[in-house]
Amino acid sequence: MRTRYRMLETVRLYAQDRLWASGETDRLRAAHSAWFQARAAALARGGPWFPPQISIELDADVDNLRQAIEWCRELERLEEMARLVANTVNEFHAHARFDEVEEWLQSVLALSRLPAALRSRCLTASALAAEMQGEFQLANEIAREAIGTAERSSDAGGAFALLVHNLAWVAPNEAERLLEDAEEWAAPLGSRALGLICIARAIVACARHQYPEALGYLCDAGVRGLSRRLTPWAAARR
Numbered sequence: 001m002r003t004r005y006r007m008l009e010t011v012r013l014y015a016q017d018r019l020w021a022s023g024e025t026d027r028l029r030a031a032h033s034a035w036f037q038a039r040a041a042a043l044a045r046g047g048p049w050f051p052p053q054i055s056i057e058l059d060a061d062v063d064n065l066r067q068a069i070e071w072c073r074e075l076e077r078l079e080e081m082a083r084l085v086a087n088t089v090n091e092f093h094a095h096a097r098f099d100e101v102e103e104w105l106q107s108v109l110a111l112s113r114l115p116a117a118l119r120s121r122c123l124t125a126s127a128l129a130a131e132m133q134g135e136f137q138l139a140n141e142i143a144r145e146a147i148g149t150a151e152r153s154s155d156a157g158g159a160f161a162l163l164v165h166n167l168a169w170v171a172p173n174e175a176e177r178l179l180e181d182a183e184e185w186a187a188p189l190g191s192r193a194l195g196l197i198c199i200a201r202a203i204v205a206c207a208r209h210q211y212p213e214a215l216g217y218l219c220d221a222g223v224r225g226l227s228r229r230l231t232p233w234a235a236a237r238r
Contacts (some may be wrong), residue, residue, distance in 0.1 A: 033068040036061070037080060040087040058091050065091065069104060079115070082108035082122050089125040093132050101129050120150035124158040131162065140166055153185035160185040161196070168203040175204050195221040 007015065043057055058065065065088050072081035085104045092101045105126045108114060114122070123146035131139035139162065146159035153160070160178055167175040179200060186193035198221035205214035 029067075029071045032064070033071055033080065033084075036065060036068045037084055040065070040084060044087040044090075058088065059094070062091060062095055062097075066100070073104070073107060078108050078111055079118065082111075082114060082118050086118070086121040086125045089128055093128065098129055098133055101125070105129070116149055116151045117155040120146045120156045120159065123149060124156065124162065127159060127162055131166070136166055153181055154187045157185045157188055161200070164200045165203065168200070169207045172204045172207045175200075175207075179204070 040058065065084070069081055069084050072078065072084065081104065085101065085108065089101055092098075105122055108122055109119065109126070123142055127139045127142035127146060130136075130142060143159040143162045143166075147153075147156045147163075150156035150159075160182070164175045164178050164182075167178070179197065182197045182200070183193070186197055189196065198217045202214040202217035202221070205211070205217060
C-alpha cells in the first residue's frame with residue numbers, strides 16, 4: 001500500500017498562480033512531462049500489449065498523464081505526445097476514456113513525419129481502442145496496418161499479439177502463421193515473451209480441439225490453474 005499526499009484545492013490554485021507569476025511554468029511542465037515520459041516507457045516495454053502493471057503503477061496519475069499529453073500538444077511536440085499516448089493507452093482504457101485517446105491518436109497519426117516504429121505503436125494503440133469498444137474487425141484491420149508500417153517485427157509486437165488473440169478462435173490457421181515469428185515480435189518483452197507465446201499457442205490448440213497439445217503449452221507457460229482445469233479434457237481425448 002502506497003501513501004499519496006494531495007494539496008487542498010485552494011492551496012493548489014494558489015501555488016499555480018505563484019508558478020505562473022514566476023515565469024517558470026514552461027520549465028516545470030517540461031520536467032513534469034519528461035518524468036512521465038520516462039516512467040511510462042519503463043512500464044510499457046513492449047508497447048501497448050495490455051501490460052497490467054500500467055494500471056497498477058499509474059492508476060492514480062491519470063490527471064498527470066493528461067496534463068503531460070496536453071502540454072505536448074499545445075507546444076506541438078507531437079512525437080513526445082505520440083510516445084506518451086502509445087505507452088499509456090491501457091491506463092486511459094481502464095478509465096473508459098476512449099474519446100480522449102482517439103482524439104490524441106488522430107492528431108499524431110495525421111503527422112507525415114512520424115517515424116515508422118512510433119507510427120506502428122500508435123496504430124496498435126488505435127487498434128486496442130477499437131477492440132475495447134467491441135469493434136473487432138476494425139481492430140484487426142488497424143493491427144494489420146500497424147504490422148505493415150513497422151520496419152521491424154519487434155516494433156509491432158502489440159499488433160501481432162492483438163491479432164493472434166482475436167483470430168485464435170475464428171481463424172486459427174492465420175493465428176498460427178503469425179505465431180511462427182513470435183520470438184521475433186515478442187522480443188521486447190524479454191522473459192515474459194515465452195509464457196505469452198505458449199498461452200497463445202494453447203488458445204489456438206483449444207480452438208482446434210487439440211486439448212493435449214494445449215495442456216502441454218500451458219504447462220510450458222507455467223499456468224497451473226488453467227492446466228489443472230484442462231487436464232480432464234486432455235485425458236479424455238487421448
